[in-house]
Amino acid sequence: MAIKRYKPEQIVTLLRQIEVGIANGKPAPQACNEAGITVQTYYRWRKEYGGLKLEQAKRLKVLCRIDILRSIRP
Numbered sequence: 001m002a003i004k005r006y007k008p009e010q011i012v013t014l015l016r017q018i019e020v021g022i023a024n025g026k027p028a029p030q031a032c033n034e035a036g037i038t039v040q041t042y043y044r045w046r047k048e049y050g051g052l053k054l055e056q057a058k059r060l061k062v063l064c065r066i067d068i069l070r071s072i073r074p
Helices: 008-023 028-035 039-049 054-072
Strands: none
Touching: 008 028, 008 039, 008 054, 028 039
């Protein structure tokens, strides 16, 4: 089975969707299942992207790529 890669914008959108479900009384596992991700993925993403807005998430990924390129090239 192929691994699905999510873009930062998609991650922030899914986190918001799950948080709305939880606020409406759904348990976290049910809200995650409806969004199509595992509970473990939800908590990992929440830790990394928790309070970010859409534009901030995009910028975070760009900065991470720049750091990786700088570490490869002396």
